[in-house]
Amino acid sequence: MTRAEMDALGWDSCDIILVTGDAYIDHPSFGMALVGRLLEAQGYKVGIISQPDWTSVDPFRALGKPNLYWGITAGNMDSMVNRYTADRKIRSDDAYTPNAEPNKRPDRAVTVYAQRVREAYPGVPVIVGSIEASLRRIAHYDYWSDKVRRSVLFESKADLLIFGNAERALVDVTRRIAAGENIKNIRDLRGTAFLVPQGWLPDAEWSVHNSTRVDVPGRIDKQPNPYAMALEDPKQCALDNAAPEPEVKPVVIMSREERQAAKREQARKTVVRLPSFETVSEDPVMYAHASRVFHLESNPGNARALVQAHGDRDVWLNPPPLPLAMDEMDNVYDLPYARAPHPSYGKAHIPAWEMIRYSVNIMRGCFGGCTFCSITEHEGRIIQSRSEPSILREIELIRDTTKNFAGTITDLGGPTANMYRLACKDKKIEESCRRLSCVYPTICSNLGTDHSKLISLYRKARAIPGIKKILIGSGLRYDLAVRSPEYVKELVTHHVGGLLKIAPEHTEQGTLSKMMKPGIGAYDEFKRMFEKYSKEAGKEQYLIPY
Structure with missing residues (x-):
């Protein structure tokens, strides 16, 4: 939290600095505390900047330049949900802030914080996460502006987005960056999303499936007249664009196990292309179709990678993270949390902490x-x-x-x-x-x-x-x-x-x-x-x- 605390620990720099829109409470119910303790357990020096003043770059330089990367989160809640009511009015309090004081985080905090850390120390990798980033990883309808917005990766200019439960991906990416690997080359981790040139594929073995192979977009047909005795135009019975007779192919007999293995292998090297940002922002039917495909490709056991064009670039989403096993869950929750707000808050009233303490x-x-x-x-x-x-x-x-x-x-x-x-x-x-x-x-x-x-x-x-x-x-x-x-x-x-x-x-x-x-x-x-x-x-x- 402070340079004095770093000095007391004998640190001249931090390996990772986490920026959060919440008050810092060292408890596993708060994402940054969990992430910080997890990375600390791997041997890294982790600093936390809590609720910085985003109107200046100076608070983002308080702990110096991180050796490995910045980790950015809006906090336990989406910053827009946290700050505004359903009537789009600013809330009078913030449960995640000392004394419930409002207006301690910016709108779209992930984007603002990511831009500020770039300004503070250009060239340091930026990784974004939290529920705000996770739910905005592809083109999405934004209630607050009443329009479809681009992936948060474009607005934040982050190098990597980690979505969902991030423990495995976070530990893996940290080890690889620490070993000298360029974050731009880390493209194979589950639960990550990133920007690539349009048409990019990991290697030549990958195939691209159109999203219509997963779900057929709906079509609004004219309702027939239930009282009509006969069609006014018999041509309406004809099939539009009748397909030619399919080519006859020999049947290959495979066992059930062979079919399932082949299907899994094919899925592992398949990416499903969603309708582009430009398409879904103009066509509600295609937006609904993209959303349905996004949901259908959410089971870690069978989900395929997804890709969505935004102009001349693609947002690439790897399959969701595998769930943690019971012993892994235990390890995460057994870390040495202080189970209290940071001492700098003194006796301040923090409603979110008091609710779960x-x-x-x-x-x-x-x-x-x-x-x-x-x-x-x-x-x-x-x-x-x-x-x-x-x-x-x-x-x-x-x-x-x-x-x-x-x-x-x-x-x-x-x-x-x-x-x-x-x-x-x-x-x-x-x-x-x-x-x-x-x-x-x-x-x-x-x-x-x-x-x-x-x-x-x-x-x-x-x-x-x-x-x-x-x-x-x-x-x-x-x-x-x-x-x-x-x-x-x-x-x-x-x-x-x-x-x-x-x-x-x-x-x-x-x-x-x-x-x-x-x-x-x-x-x-x-x-x-x-x-x-x-x-x-x-x-x-x-x-x-x-």
Whole structure:
């Protein structure tokens, strides 16, 4: 954070400097803390510049020139969502800033910070990440300006964009830059995006597929007259542009395993070309088509690289990162976080920190696929869970080291409270699946919905000496919960502090179907179970639908 701290550590320079739009809180719920501790564990000297004054270049020179690269993030939230209301009015507070003070970050912070660090020290590689960069990696509709904008790579002029959960890609790219490799030559890492000349391919073995091979763009046809007895023009029966008879080819007999292996190998060297920025910015049908292809190519097990032209250059997206294994998740969350805001903030009130200071993140990802939500596209559809011992160690750490802890853990959760350890029953099916949601329109028959591991975790957590109460503060997926009455009973009896958040979002099927949310019947069933088990436990408890 400061040159004085560098001097105290005996550092004359930092290997990596991270710039963030949030206050610096050394806790795994805050992206820059996690990234900083992860890189520190690899032996690198990491500096952090938090909420710099972007109107001047001087704050970006506070820690000197980084030896390897700059890492840029807007913070835990998109800077536009953080700063503006849905009415496009500036918010009166910022939960990620000391004393909730507003206006401590610029609009489109990733772009502004990246431009400033280029000005501070030209020639140093710039890597951008965070949810702001991840969700803006291709041409995208921007609500705030009401237009389709180019990839953030163009506006920020970053050398590399790392999207989604970035741990593996970040460690790999750091090692390669430290070994002397030019960042412009690092083109093979999953979870990365970069700019290349239009038509660039990694080598001659790669093939390009048009996106229409993945999804057919819709066409708005004239609605037929249901009362017409005959066509006014018989020529309308003719096929437009009838294709010639296909060439007869011999059938090649292959086993199922051979077909799958051939398909995987072909996908590994295939890039899908999306409609260009110029096309999607003018044609809503092609924008919707590009978005659908983008979503269909999101399973790490079968996703192909994507490319999209912007003028005379391409944005190249490698396939999404593979999910972290349980031991890797444990390693990330077991790093030596201070679990507190930086001392320079003194006794300042930081709402985002106060909300999570007694909570424990037990998993990542969400297979819900709700159309209004970014979690699936950012963290992935495959659930990444920590082990029981790792979670229990963190609870004990909170008990032993967190000031003013009164014995209540406010949340054991993540993006969804009850997806811990849930997964596809068959790894091969999971790797080949292209469904956008595992639970819509109905829960997939291949999805395991056994909540027993989560029940076991709850019981062990509340048995820890000194722990008086374990509450569940994350949103609950109630269509999954009703599959396990034992879980609902456990939750209602022991882990609700009077109020429980759930998200029906709406009551009408038409609207819910557009959201890819379950019908209101699932909510009614959960409400019935909730009230039944609350009564049996002798508790007056209520649901908070949102």
